[in-house]
Amino acid sequence: MPAENIFILGIESSCDDTAASVIHQGRILSNEVASQKIHESYGGVVPELASRAHQQNIVPVVHQALKKAGISKSQLSAIAFTRGPGLMGSLLVGTSFAKSLAYGLDIPLIDVDHMQAHILAHFIEDAGSKKPPFPFLALTISGGHTQIVRVDDNFKMTVIGETIDDAVGEAFDKSGKLLGLGYPAGPEMDKRAQLGNPKAYKFTKPKVDGLNFSFSGLKTAILYFVQRETKVDPDFVKNNLNDICASIQYTIVGILIDKLKLASKQTGIKHIAIGGGVSANSGIREALKQGEVKFGWTTYIPKFEFTTDNAAMIAIVGYLKYLEGHFSKQDITASARLKF
Template sequence: MRYANLLRTRLPSLSITCSLRHGTSRRFTVLALESSADDSCAAVVTSDRKILSNVVINQQAFVEEYGGIHPFVALHAHQRNMPGAVQRALKEANLTINEVDGIAFTRGPGIPGCLSVCGNAARTLAAAVNKPLVGVHHMQAHALTPFLTSPTEALPTFPFLTLLVSGGHTLLLLATSRIAFRILATTLDESIGNAYDKVAKLLKIPYSGRAPGAALEQFCTSGEDDAPEIHMPRPMRGRLAFSYTGLHSTVERYLDAQRGELDECARLGIARSFQKAAVGQLEDKLALGIQQCTQRGIKVQHLVVSGGVASNTFLRERLRACLDAESPDERIELVFPPPHLCTDNAAMIAWAAMDRFLAGDTDEYSLESRPKWSLEDLEAGEGESNR
């Protein structure tokens, strides 16, 4: 019985493999779903790098109300939003569900309840219309986004370094293939994005429809240039590891010591101090990562930066300066997806799944989500259902 079930779930991928191997030039079209955190996303992407639709329904009002992502609230918002996101993605792509060739979804990592929404929707849709299914690693998708968005003459070449900075992750990785990633540094406590959000809330920075971190960045560009700054720690000096709890705790302690409302100039100085320290830590670890690669004879020509924090202009300027300082003789190219594809989206999920679809390496409809899932496990487990 188990063998019969396996055949039923694998038949769609076998037909794909045969048609492609016999020279069919028709492009392959993927509908992808993403709901690992607070954005309900659906997109349709083709094998010739065309984004036919990319729908993102955010929960910014709830983030503002609760001062961050509330898992239970986010789960119910995803349940309300996902059907409409899928419908819009198909409509904008001018396709029906039966015209889609495969369905992908974010398998992990992420908030367990939130992951269940895109997972259940994708599995049900794929089973209902007999389409192949692929579960995708969220951070792998971020790292591979430039292969979808960059000009063909400027695609990253393996091996390359990738810095993934978001509300849930702070990772410096060495990518040696599409599925092979080595973690050089990760956070020992909270992510850079989470620290940005907490400091924005502590400083009572108006969001004005933006994410908290984006609001803080915008706030830092306002006002006078001589706003008084405060001392911020630079933790883990000389060590390939990130730590951001100390930064937002420093801001919290400073505010408590003031025992009252700060004027605009003082708040501006604190925000700028935090941002310089937060990005400065990325610079420190990136320099160490480059040095480690050089010592091991690994030549990297690209740094891919993705995740929500990657849209920060100050961060982009400082990373460029860091790369030039560490590799003055051989330029390391700095690669960013477009800002709207730095944050969570389903287009990157579709693209990350594309190679597996084209190879006929698909998953069973019973594939489970993985809220905790190291990128280093991806290479060993690729193609194994429920791995």
Template sequence: MSLVLGIETSCDETGIGIVRGSTLLANVISSSMEEHARYGGVVPEVAARAHLEAIEPAIRAALAEAGVTLADLDAIAVTSGPGLAGALMVGVGAAKALALALDRPLYAVNHLVGHVGADVLRDDGTALELPTVALLVSGGHTSLLLVRDLTSDVELLGETIDDAAGEAFDKVARLLGLPYPGGPHIDRVAAEGDPAAIRFPRGLTLPKDLERHRYDFSFSGLKTAVARHVERLRDAGQEVPVADVAASFREAVADVLTAKAVAACQDLGVPRLLLGGGVVANARVRALAEERAAAAGVSLRIPPLALCTDNGAMIAALGAQLIAAGHAPSALDVSADSTLPVTHIQA
């Protein structure tokens, strides 16, 4: 089994992971989230500079955690896209340097497929059954995939046509005076609220929308509806029931995400659903997914929560799977691609 070091720098987290086959040896994450908090969102240039500062210490920490040296590595894997261009360049540049200096093969892989690959690192001994529908929900991506083969056959069923779910959480949190990042804070506040207090819209769920966008998502209208509701209350001099607004907003997001994901499983005859991405940490999304999957006879898999957010371990895992499947390495002139399609598993 190959010993692979994975590098993930697609957004605001510098992730370095080391795996041997499907066994996790190290998972080090250095986040620049606090630096972005003052701006209320990720600033690409700040993220890229933070990666430059964090990447070497993170690599050293991962090697120490795994108890291996650079000379022990069999291959280097790196996220080449999609993501923030400047941030991706830092990771790709570091991976190329390591591959060249160590004379090791380089595997440039897709960030989104990496989230699916995280599932092979489960410590419960159960293997990922394919095909599976995968719902990936994060700050920058909301995608519904059909994964027939992790290393060679991934189909995009649908994606967000505007804001990603994570972006909507951040924007609504700002409206409610909650800190960045919005997801955890809305989750915390929503626990005290009534999810049925306000009926916020469910984007792209009307019959006319489902004809063209059955598996697509839209959260821009939901965000606007929350903003208008809050503005009306404030203009009328009324107190904003933050907990109820947060709970109702969270329910709308979870409702759409889980309904479309389970519908895809039923439509395609695939009784398996995998969740990935940082928003999967949201308690209501997980609970509603479990409830609806069980009712539909669909088995639900959620990778360890530590591996749901962006991390290098999932990239190393996907690299190891590519090696095991006999795929040739990527060329050393591979470049970062901020819009890399999910169908391109390896660049």
């Protein structure tokens, strides 16, 4: 098939968003997402409910993606899908659908690593930022992952630092829950942090060797802090919420930037890219921009729509793999703990 006629359908179903996207020559023709509001009342994603919702949403979402792209399924060149990591039940829905559709259309099937996709989202033609040159460092931060990855090529990536316990997104959400914020708490904490004093309260940064991260101790420190202060003043959180959020965010951002500084120093790489849902955080984005002045970095920050889970990032990886002929067999299975 001529290169100008390559249409890739990407399917993302790793957690609680059902998403489908059509990409043509690296450019997005559609990028549709069906979010699941039901989890808000539970304070977190319920795996069984998520997989059931994916089953309901996947056909209409794919239909809408094709319709918005202005093509029929017969024009598709390949189907790319998230193989993992993620919730097993959710992954199985997307994997099974992608395999069936590819088989029915007799076109290639392409499996995609969700975390690699967050990194390669920078190579979507309209991702909103310049494309990072190889090699570069990628900070991938989400509710389930915190990693620093050395990227030497599209498919040559090495994790050089990662969390040894909780992910940064979990730290934001659980800290926010302690403060009475709804789920997900991260975005609300970010909004309130912009109104507060980031140095109002000091939280000790965890000491972890090398480039790895730890957030469990910080969460415990925040818990004890809230318990101690509310014992003295029951209205402490309500009266100081913006300052508390700002101080927590300042600490977390500081942890991330400290490790990036060390990674840049050790590797000599000054091109820094971010990806994953938590990279939408304004504090992190601002700290990276400041890093350009302070540390001589060149930073790459994608549009918000490409930081959270989306199918465009799956489709772009599918496109890049298609060009190299990296296809999957029909007996491939989902992997909840997939690592690259």
